[in-house]
Amino acid sequence: xxxxxxxxxxxxxxxxxxxxxxxxxxxxxxxxxxxxxxxxxxxxxxxxxxxxxxxxxxxxxxxxxxxxxxxxxxxxxxxxxxxxxxxxxxxxxxxxxxxxxxxxxxxxxxxxxxxxxxxxxxxxxxxxxxxxxxxxxxxxxxxxxxxxxxxxxxxxxxxxxxxxxxxxxxxxxxxxxxxxxxxxxxxxxxxxxxxxxxxxxxxxxxxxxxxxxxxxxxxxxxxxxxxxxxxxxxxxxxxxxxxxxxxxxxxxxxxxxxxxxxxxxxxxxxxxxxxxxxxxxxxxxxxxxxx
Numbered sequence: 120x121x122x123x124x125x126x127x128x129x130x131x132x133x134x135x136x137x138x139x140x141x142x143x144x145x146x147x148x149x150x151x152x153x154x155x156x157x158x159x160x161x162x163x164x165x166x167x168x169x170x171x172x173x174x175x176x177x178x179x180x181x182x183x184x185x186x187x188x189x190x191x192x193x194x195x196x197x198x199x200x201x202x203x204x205x206x207x208x209x210x211x212x213x214x215x216x217x218x219x220x221x222x223x224x225x226x227x228x229x230x231x232x233x234x235x236x237x238x239x240x241x242x243x244x245x246x247x248x249x250x251x252x253x254x255x256x257x258x259x260x261x262x263x264x265x266x267x268x269x270x271x272x273x274x275x276x277x278x279x280x281x282x283x284x285x286x287x288x289x290x291x292x293x294x295x296x297x298x299x300x301x302x303x304x305x306x307x308x309x310x311x312x313x314x315x316x317x318x319x320x321x322x323x324x325x326x327x328x329x330x331x332x333x334x335x336x337x338x339x340x341x342x343x344x345x346x347x348x349x350x351x352x353x354x355x356x357x358x359x360x361x362x363x364x365x366x367x368x369x370x371x372x373x374x375x376x377x378x379x380x381x382x383x384x385x386x387x388x389x390x391x392x393x394x395x396x397x398x399x400x401x402x403x404x405x406x407x408x409x410x
Contacts, residue, residue, distance in 0.1 A: 123219075124210040126254070127245040133169040133255060137216045143169065144217075144259045147177035153383075155184040160292065160378055161299035161406035163339070163364060166195065166252035171388050172304070172401040178384035179403035180256040185264045188298045190223055191257055192291060193270045194363035195249030195302035202274035205284055205366075206239040207231060213251075213268060218258040223267035226291075230269075233287060239272050247272060249302040249360065257300065273363040278348055281362060285344070285369020292374035299406065301367045303360020305332045305385075309397025314357045317394075325390040325398065331356055332400050336382045339404070344368035371406070379409040 129135035134143065164179035165172035197206075207227050213220045230236050250270050257268070276284070291297045308314055308328050321327040335356055338346045344365050351361055358364070371378050384403040391398050 122209065122211045122241065124208065124213045124241060124244050126214045126216055126251065128248050128251050129216050132248060132252065133173070135216050140255055141217050141259065143173065144256060147174050148181045148259070150174070151177040151181040153178065153181035156182060156407065157184045157187060158408040159183055159405045160295070160408060161301065161367065163301045163303055163380070163402070163404040164253060165304045165401035165403065166249045166302045167304055167388070167399060167401065171399070172386070175384050175386045175401040175403050176256060179405060180260050182405040183260045183298070185261045185266070187296060188261070188264070189266055189296045190226065191266060191268045191298045191300055192288070193250045193253060193268055193300045193302070194273055194366060195247065195253070195270070196360045196363055197247060197272050197274050198249060198359070199246050200239070200243045202237060203276065203280065204235070204237050204274050205276070206237045206272040206274065208244055208270040209238050209241060210244060213254055213270065215254045215258045217255055218262065220254060220258060220266070220268045223269050226269045235283070235287060253300050253302055273366055276362045276366070281344065281365040282369050284366045286373045288366070289370045289373025292370055292378065293376050299367060301360065301363050303358060303364055305335070305358050305400035305402050307357040307359065307399050308391055310394070311397050312357055314355070315394060316354060316356070323390070323392055324396065325387060325392065328387065328391060328398065328400060329385065332385065332402065336385070336402055339364060339368065340380050340382065342368055342371055342380060344372065377409040378406050380404050380406045
């Protein structure tokens with residue numbers, strides 16, 4: 120029996136008009152000017168409203184060659200629901216205004232059987248935007264291709280849990296038919312986010328934020344989950360997808376395919392100049408087989 124997760128943020132975070140949405144995504148993908156590569160096996164992309172991060176996200180999704188991919192693992196952070204585990208969707212289909220994505224029930228069952236996952240209620244699923252904001256892009260990129268999704272809500276994991284999930288999911292990376300879409304925004308800066316780290320040596324506040332984000336991005340590119348953990352402990356940078364990124368880094372460490380992450384785009388929602396300002400940073404990366 121079909122159990123659908125509604126496109127609950129359509130009409131607010133992005134347009135629910137199918138034609139408009141399709142044109143918007145096509146435009147951004149075209150503008151990114153990226154060459155699709157079968158070596159790209161995963162992306163890290165933002166999840167804000169499309170008016171903020173839609174253009175930046177195209178620099179992740181524009182790399183995808185859909186030809187041989189049959190399954191997309193979607194890893195997103197939990198913004199409203201607290202869990203110290205990873206949670207699996209109980210839906211059978213994820214709706215988007217431009218086409219629906221079928222859930223891979225077989226893999227969900229396989230993961231459930233490990234006893235390490237909890238199941239998320241459909242209301243929890245629909246309240247969360249981190250994975251939903253990747254769905255229209257995936258629906259667009261995989262248009263005309265048979266692809267299933269495995270949505271995994273990543274909770275507030277301790278370091279050892281991140282490592283455990285990375286070990287458990289690592290084997291899926293070695294199958295070139297699997298793809299990984301990791302959802303994260305970068306620094307949330309300003310008093311409304313209770314985060315105002317400012318290193319004056321960089322000049323303007325927005326320059327300091329960028330320098331801080333770039334240190335994190337450089338560390339993610341090394342593929343070292345422990346170094347990323349150290350960075351977060353040192354600067355406490357408000358990267359909301361820190362746990363999905365950490366799990367992904369552990370997955371890459373636990374698979375036998377050599378995969379390298381490269382960031383291709385960095386943007387900020389606005390440029391902070393005074394301590395009263397606020398902004399969110401967006402960074403897009405491709406994880407590519409390292410020849």
